[in-house]
Amino acid sequence: MAETGTEAVRFDPFADEDDDFSLGLDTSRRAREEAISTFRRNRTVRRLGRTVADGMVHLPFVGLTNPKAALINPNEAKGIPAPKLQEGDVVAGQYEILGVIAHGGMGWIYLANDRNVSGRLVVLKGMQGMDSGAAEAEREFLADITHPGIVKIYNFIDDPRQPGGFIVMEYVGGPSLRSRRNVLPDKVFPPDIAIGYILEILPALEYLHSRGVVYNDLKPDNIIVTEEQVKLIDLGAVSGIGAFGYIYGTRGFQAPEVATEGPSVASDIYTVGRTLAALTLNLPVVDGAYGDLPNASQEPLLRHHLSFYRLxxxxxxxxxxxxxxxxxELRTQLFGVLREILAVRDGKQFPAQHSLFSPQRSTFGTKHQVFRTDQLIDGIARMVQITASEVVPALASPLIDRDDVGAAMLSGSSYTEPQEALETLRQAMHTEEYAHSAEIPLGVVRALLDLGYTGDARSWLADLQPRLGEDWRFQWYSGVTDLLLEDYPAAQDHFNRVLDILPGESAPKLAMAAIAELRLQNYGFAHKSLLDPEVTHATGDLEGNLADLDTAAFQRLVNLHDEPERLRFHAMRFYAVVWRTNPTTVSSAFGLARMLMAENQVEMAVAALDRVSQASRHHRMAQLTTILQLISGRLSESRIRRAARRLEEIPTNEPRFFQIKIAVLSAALNFLRGADLRAAASPNELFEYPFTQRGLRIGLAETLRLQARMAPFPRHRYSLVDMANQVRPVTWF
Incomplete structure (x- = not known):
């Protein structure tokens, strides 16, 4: 039995059952007309816009523009021949010319009315003249381009007035990003909005690249915003990857190698960077085209967002x-840079959904200051310095590239013992199937590091250098290896190279901060103030802005060198930006606090640790650390009382409660003695003791005795009791 076709069912809620059916036809026509009228009317209704970039950016709604407003007067264009088509001309018996809207590499671009489709406006753009076979091939591949982010192609027509004929494209009734930018107060977009627009057009570029062609002419003029859509227009410059002949583009946007090496994915990436720069920066104009990027010293926006500058x-x-x-790869880093911009500028944190690294595996430097007070428990002195062996396990690990031919094998080997995994990977490298894998030889390095064979890992990396030296993963594992071998300058160079390639990732920033701190420790400057206060505030304050720095000071500090001042600047800067962007990476919070304490910025250090979430398992350690910070350096009654109040908020069953209390009481007593005071200015007690020398000595003696009961060794228990007896005030009864 044959299937039935589409049929119409009569529906007229206002008709009686006995009404003549012919009247229903009129009702149907009116209903269709009403639906069309409603659709057209609602197109002009202003809506709220939409969020893009995983909810990080809100793009405004841009209403349709009047097509007549898009027309320009060609007589005002100096040095350009007059249009070959005039208003009222009809091309191919179908397209009635309304006027010109722009001038491009192939001449004037026309707006026309399609007589065969009621109310449809189209754009006619000239095509390059070529032999009939090549012209037919070009038309075929252009007609096959179908993507929602790319203007539609309706037709190709021949006309004697245009040697290559015309391409007929969809008219997108909205302003270009260039037009939108030019009406803004500073004639630039905020970087987050610009990145949001770029992220919207990247799928279209990726689509073209997957089909073996490149766009070639990305620029703000060719990105149209209409209602809630962002579209690429003007496919006249599209060519095959590696094509030769006439490659069209725009000076100031086109990659420099196109003239000698031809178009490529890399040349399209170049135009993306130039377009993003043109949207966010007031680029210099040289001979009618945009010039080079300004450096961060010259441009406050780039100084404020150095990761954006790197990108x-x-x-x-x-x-x-x-x-x-x-x-x-570009899109992944744009998401990371966008997260950082919003965190630094607006204080908004978003999850790292597109990172190329795993979450941080552990922490480093979170317990050192509090652990020093453990000497009261067992009498053993403790070091307050980070070590390379502590830092490396806390760093994130590169995620496996799922497109690598060896990805499946590596996923399976992650559940085996390192020695077994090492042997499996070595055998796989000698098979033809995995000959071109990058993940398998790097997996060998990872296994060697897990087994502690750091020297072997360095030798293995040296052998991989010729083939994988430009791979960011190679640079990462080289940095980790040198870090474990305590070759800090070499490790710094490798991680800096990773950051150049992946400016949106936090992992290399945290590694760079740790290495700068390790080098300061080696130089003996771990606790010495090195920066001017204004530099510290601009760099380490969670509300700070590097754009506020004096240009000369920024130029002096920004480049990586061995001077302690620059190392402190970079350690503080990287710790701060990681902490502001990633509220779960608590190692950066404690690292920032250590740098600020070295610069005698107690309040800023306390503020950094106060941001550790109450849900974090490190929250208690952060609380205890802030108490010790408040009683470090230059003492004051206010800070001592604040430290005591913070400790009183912590339950007494906290294992370190009494040793921290002893530290606060000792600081209070030292404060009174140092100022030659018998009592504090305020009569209020400190804990449950009078804030006087006698009261504090009584409190200190009692707390030392309580601490002695918890001492694990008899000898140290007796020492604590002796200390209590020495500090206790003399009594006569």
Missing amino acids: LQHCTNPDPTQRFRSVA
Whole structure:
């Protein structure tokens, strides 16, 4: 039995059952007309816009523009030949010319009315003249481009007035990003909005690349915003990857190597970087085209968001091999940079959903200051310095590249013993199937490091250098290896290279901060103030802004060198930006606090640790650390009382409660003695004791005796009791 086709069912809620059916036809026509009228009317209704970039950016609603407003007067264009088509001309018996809307590499671009489709406006753009076979091939691949983020192609027509004929495209009735930018107060977009728009057009570029072609002419003029859509227009410059002949582009946006090496994915990446720069910066104009990127010293926005600056530099590197390798890689870093911008500028944190690294595996430097007070328990002195062996296990690990041919094998080997995994991976490397895998040889390095064979790992990396030296994972594991071998300058260089390639990732920033701190420890400057107060506030304050720094001071500090002052600046800067962006990476909070304490910025150090979430298992340690910070350095009655109040908020069953209490009481007694005071200015007690020398000595003696009861060794217990007897005031009864 044959299937039935689509049929119409009569529905007229206002008709009686006995009404003539012919009247229903009129009702149906009116209903259709009403639906069309409603659709057209609602197109002009202003809506709220939409959120993009995983909810991080809200793009405003942009209403449709009047097509007549898009027309320009060609007579005002100096040095450009007059249009070949005039208003009222009809092309191919179908397209009635309304006027011109722009001038491009192939001449004037026309707005026309499609007589065959009621109310449809189209754009006619000239095509390059070529032989009939090549022209037919070009038309075929252009007609096959179908993506919601790319303007639709309706037709190709031949016309004697245009040697290559015309391409007929969809008219997108909205302003370009260039037009939108030019009406803004500073004629630039905020970086988050600009990144939001770029993220919207990246899928279109990725689609083109997957089809073996490149766009070639990305620029703000060719990105149209209409209602809730962002679209690429003007496919006239699209060409095959590696094509030769005439490659169209725009000076100031086109990659420098196109003229000698042809178009590529890397050259499209270059145009993305230049477009993002043109949207967010007032670029210099040289000979009618945008010039080079300003450096961070010259541009406050780039100084404030150095990761954004790194991203622009990586996109627009003169060497195409040193740019992002794909749109997907660029998109991942754009998300990371966007997260950082919003955290630093607005104090808003978002989850790292696109990171190339695992979450932080453990922590480093979170317990050192509190652990010093454990000497009261067992009499053993403790070091307050971080070590490389403590830092490395706390660093995030690179995630396996799922597109690598060896990814499946590595996923399975993660559940085996390191020695067994090492042997399996070594055998796999000698098979033809895995000959081109990068993950398997790097997996060998990872296994060697897990087994503690650090020297062997360095030798293995040296052998991989010729093949994988430019891979960021190679640079990461080289940095980890040198860090374990305490070759800090080499480790710093490797992690800095990772950061150049992956500016949106927090993992290399945390590694850079730790290495700078380790080098300061080696130089003996771990606890010495090195920075001017204004530099410390701009760098380490969670509300600080590097753009507020004096230009000369920024230029002096920003480059990585061995001077202690610069090491402190970078340690503080990286710890601060990681902590502001990633509220779960508590190692950065404690690291920032240590740097601030070294600069005698107690209040800023306390504020940094106060941001540790109550849900974090490190919250208690952060509380105890802030108490010790308040009683460090220059003492005051106010800080001592604040420290005591903070301790009183902690339950007495906290194992270190009494030793911290002893530290606070000792600081209070030292404060009174140092100021030659018998009592504090306020009559209020400190804990349950009078804030006087006698009262504090009584409290200190009692607390030392309580602490002695918990001492694990008899000898130390007796020492604590002796200390209590020495500090106790003399009594006569």
